Amino acid sequence: MLVIQRLEYDAFGEPPKVLKIKEHHLAALQNDEVLVKILAAPINPSDMLTIQGLYGTKPSLPANGGSEGVGEVIGVGGDVKKVRKGDWVVPLTGPTWSTHLVAKEGDLLPIPKMDVRSAATFKVNPPTAYRLLHDYVHLTPADVIIQNAANSAVGQAVIQIARARGVKTINVVRPRPDLDQLKAELQAMGADYVVTEEELTDLLKSVAAPKLALDCVGGKSTIALTDALAPNGTMVTYGSASKQPVEVSTLALVFRNITLHGFWLTRWFKEPANRGKIGPMYGELSQMILEGKLKAPEMDVIPFRDFDKAFTQALKMKGGAKQLLLFEEACVLKM
């Protein structure tokens, strides 16, 4: 019988305090089930907020953490057809902070073998960037978009996917001591323009006004973004780094016909109309990764047994490198 370890919490609070490793005995696989050995799973900001009780949805307690990751199929039930032992899969539902998980094959996304960091962070951020660039404004080559939090994981994916389509990006970042280095890094990734909010006004004198603004910050930053938009432009908010409300001038809304939307990948996945779009989207994104056109952001790779350290670090970081839990040898096989 397989004993697995996974991270659980029975109260909302600071993740390093409330998360504990629990052991479970796994029952024998049902015919329609797949046993997946998790290889790596990231700690996302939304995971942290969920555990803190601050996210849009609250799980019932006790709960398991981890919303994405990558694993290898190590067992299949008799009726399973689409995945085989040895395949790499991305679980579409968690919990992934676990040495193993059991899932129906329909809840597993088979992916080609690739860099484990890209694979483990494949489910959430690249599709978020993909949908933000596809679902709101029809963009053609030489069109311009603008985004804040350009150095975030989604921001970096936006830069690379836009570049692959010939769409130009204006990337707003916060002032910082190593600003020139950050600019160079994002430009190497494909960013056309990297500016602070202060530098934005000058830039807009010489660049076509953007049709689409992507906002992960809120507050005053959204005034800057919506003021930059072309008439009839659209801003889509998908996060709230500032924890401030989104703001937009009435002039922009009324006289320039700016529209504001919010995007939430969880809702997108739940829409029945989107079922058929999931496969082609991930196919296209896999291809980009294999061709080196879409790289994962920098991350700290930390063994699962040191999860305490990883979560303490995740709590401290604001916009820095993501923590990736690595599950080598963490599972224990018993009788």
Next chain:
Amino acid sequence: MLVIQRLEYDAFGEPPKVLKIKEHHLAALQNDEVLVKILAAPINPSDMLTIQGLYGTKPSLPANGGSEGVGEVIGVGGDVKKVRKGDWVVPLTGPTWSTHLVAKEGDLLPIPKMDVRSAATFKVNPPTAYRLLHDYVHLTPADVIIQNAANSAVGQAVIQIARARGVKTINVVRPRPDLDQLKAELQAMGADYVVTEEELTDLLKSVAAPKLALDCVGGKSTIALTDALAPNGTMVTYGSASKQPVEVSTLALVFRNITLHGFWLTRWFKEPANRGKIGPMYGELSQMILEGKLKAPEMDVIPFRDFDKAFTQALKMKGGAKQLLLFEEACVLKM
């Protein structure tokens, strides 16, 4: 030759200071022209903002004021077919703060004879309310909408048009000494609920969440409106009484899928796709007025010769009765 008088300004500034009466000699009518004697013309907030140089569009100077009104046809060119002497018409373009105006028949909307206050304020506010209720969310009887500035001219038209369609309205007004009287007046007009922002939370416990929010205020008021909206709801901003940016929580945008739009009637009229909708809309609104289902808001009727007084009053009033300029005997016939 007809000498007409009209209000002109050659600098942006406070309307009572910069507006002057100027006389002009009218040339003989061209074959496709119509001569209209203005009967009455209102002073709208957007007129005041335009003269102050604070509106979305700035006219070139010197400029004439007045964006709506009602007049009687007193002369027609030889090729004019759709209007006749004695008809009442609403000029689709200004300037209406003028004893007379000359227009092509295509720029005149013939209307049935009705209360002069309704006729003079027919062009802007009722269609704004009409479009706000028609163009963003499909509303069916028993659906609920919410609006702020419910006592404004547009707000009152929203109440009456919604009532005629069986749509319920939650009307947010500011606290004031005569609050109970205002509530009674708006309820007599057809408002289902009239509340201050403070009373809104309690009301929402017992009323279905609104699908549509109409905002003429901005600032914190838009937080209250968007928080009240049902999931997938829409807020449309059409004015900015607070002169503060529109604010919306990221939770509302991202997790409840709220969408924000701006509405500007001037843009709506300019859209070629809307040409065919203008006649049927005004037909429906005329019918409502004649049936007593849509009444004009209270207004102060002031003779044109006392325009100074009217504009001084308009500058002082915030949300009070509108000023209506009446043009009896103000035109001078010479030789």
